[in-house]
Amino acid sequence: MSALLAAAAPSSWAAPGVAGVRRWAGVRGDDGDLVAVAADAWSCPQVGFVAGVATAARRRGTGYGEMVCRLVLGDLLASCGRAAPMVDTANHAALALYERLGLRVRPLAAAALEGA
Incomplete structure (x- = not known):
């Protein structure tokens, strides 16, 4: 999974072992290779967040990313009642x-404390 994330989503904040990233889902292609992943990351009881979505470059546009996102979003909706992508x-x-999955974009601004 780490290799897929490094190649397909190197700027992802969600990665294995990062605090707050609770669990991962993955999809394997017909050849058995891991081709898409997504994480339940930084979720709270009121809203679940999907992050760390990555699809192998050679498999983009084939539905694997959508498949793993549907799985994670469905689980987050069932457990939290609301879900959102990071x-x-x-x-x-x-x-x-x-x-395409039915989510609407609602821009959110974030800030960081200097030196934090």
């Missing part, structure tokens, strides 16, 4: 995927 607004492919 995605950079510049990631147009991911935004298009989430819109």
